[in-house]
Amino acid sequence: MLTLQTVADLLQAPLQGDPHLLGLPVQALCTDSRRLQPGSVFVALRGERFDGHDFIPQALSKGAVAVISQRPVEGPHFQVPDTLTAYQRIARAWREQFSIPVVAITGSAGKTTTKEMLAAALSRYGSVLKSEANHNNDIGVAQTLLRLQPEHQFAVLEMAMRGPGEIRRLAQMARPTHALITHIGTAHIGRLGSREAIAAAKCELLQELGQGIAVLNGEDPLLLATAASLWSGKTLTYGLAQGDLRGEWDPQAQTVTVEGLTLPVPLPGRHHALNWMGVLAAVRSLGLNWERLQEPLDLPLPLEGRNRHLKLAGDVEIWDETYNASPEAMIAALHLLAQTAGKRRWAILGPMRELGEHAPQLYAEVGRAAASLRLERVWLLDPDGEMQPLVDEKPAAEVERFEEASALVEGLQQQVRAGDRLLFKAARAVELERVLHRFLQAWQG
Structure with missing residues (x-):
């Protein structure tokens, strides 16, 4: 006390x-x-x-x-002198009173989903403390640590960053015993300058791991190379195509088979199957077997804008991914849309943020991915025309750009019909959820 x-x-x-x-x-x-x-x-x-x-x-x-x-x-x-530093000092001291495993999760994408899946998985083995909501920064991690109680047997912490040094400070406070890094992408590339700089910032977590265990995405060469330059301790890699721990994904059954054991994947899509492999690797690194994971997990209801699958009257389905968007996450969401059975697949997309001088190239990559998936429609809320490189790749049979949200909503109201499958995804600042809300209100009467 x-x-x-x-x-x-x-x-x-x-x-x-x-x-x-x-x-x-x-x-x-x-x-x-x-x-x-x-x-x-x-x-x-x-x-x-x-x-x-x-x-x-x-x-x-x-x-x-x-x-x-x-x-x-x-x-x-x-x-x-500084109240935040004081708060973090107390949080670190409180954490040091507990000798339980502390798993810290970071990466350019998939952090929150992986955190929720790992916390749900570990709850099959004991009491778990996890980061709530978006408590993944210098204040949020301290708040989470200060909630540790003697009954907790595991802690699962999400760690985010916007620049170099931030992950290191969070890890120094949390003193993790296990580190799980999901992916090195291009989120914040406009701020950090390159994927290499992003990888270095994420891998600061390993520099504060001590005698712990690193769990790494084995399908990410840049992550593996960066980690190898900073970390020589125990490592377990995972993946669907590569890794020490490799799973065979069945998208129809929504399962992975690992070492002869078939386990349900909590969420659809290859990106979620890959994140689930990270969870299984983390569980293995904790010395636990997977026998208790053969029944589906009870995940909390999806947060608005994250992995939310809506089934509307009239046979219309929506993937709500409006919370945020990086190029890799947008491409993963497009693949999920393409795998969703239906008559017409629509991607309703908005701009991404913090891409800097890399924006044209990254929009073009999203456009090429969409084109390869043969979507029926791509509609863009793009007031400033910054998504033109995506349009230039002819990403769908029909592409339309809207400068005003009201015009986009009106178009959806007029043209969506039974059998359509829609994806909404954009950066948080775009507020694409407002378009979705207005469409839902109109559709549901």
């Missing part, structure tokens, strides 16, 4: 305001005054659009026993 004295020792900061409280227990560390419970320590984090210091009076009035702040305040408080 944390006490205010423990916090003072970790932060090397005296409790100001009322030092007689040092013996009090700390019920929790809270960064959101709206959710604060009495007995908590409130951490006044600062962000681009908020400053937790503005909510210190509210936190104290709701029963906070102390505050961690960057300036003197009324009431019991620890003053520190």
Whole structure:
């Protein structure tokens, strides 16, 4: 249990305001005054659009026993140079009290899905703590670690990054025993400059792995080469075509057969089968067998915009992938659409972000992938014309570009009919989900 004295020792900061409280227990560390419970320590984090210091009076009035702040305040408080660093220091110290396996997952695509599948798989063997929602950054990983309790037997953490050094800092805080890297793609390539730089940033996880085990996608040559240059410890690779652990995927039965054992894949599509192989490899690396995975997993309901499959009245099906998009994820989604039985397959796509000078080449790659799949229609919400390289590859029998979301919605309302299968996918900032919502409202009356 944390006490205010423990916090003072970790932060090397005296409790100001009322030092007689040092013996009090700390019920929790809270960064959101709206959710604060009495007995908590409130951490006044600062962000681009908020400053937790503005909510210190509210936190104290709701029963906070102390505050961690960057300036003197009324009431019991620890003053520190940086509240985020202080928060992470406490999270690391809390994590170090537990000797359970901690699996950290990163990669350009598939992190969240793999995290959910691995957490569901490990729940067959014991109690699991997992990252919730998108708690995969410097604040979210700390929040997750601080939820560790004695009953947990495994922890599964998702780690994201937008630049060099971020994964390393997260790993230094979380001290993982196992690292799972799903894929090196082109997400954030406009920010980092090259796939090689992305690979180096993701593989920072391995540099903080100590005596742990690396679980790597054996179908990703750049990942393997980068990992080999940084890591010489225990490694297990996986894949459908290559890897130490190799599975035979049956898309019709939605299974993989590995070492003679046939196991259900929780989600359709080759990309999900590959991620499932990563889960199986992680389970193996933990010294567990797969016997308990022969029954389908109980995954949480898909988050809006992620792997969501909607079946509408009138025999219309929709793949909702509006949460985000990288070139590799968009191509994988197009393959999933092509494998979906129906009369006409429509891809409704929007721009991707942070591609930088690589954008024309990457849009062209998506266009070529679509063309090879012989889709019936590709419709684009593309106000600025940045997706023209995709159009130039003639990605479908019919291609249409819309500058306004309202025109796209109207077109869908007029032309979608029974038997159609639709995919919606774009970068989060495009807000393609608004088009989907308006279409659903019209279709469902």
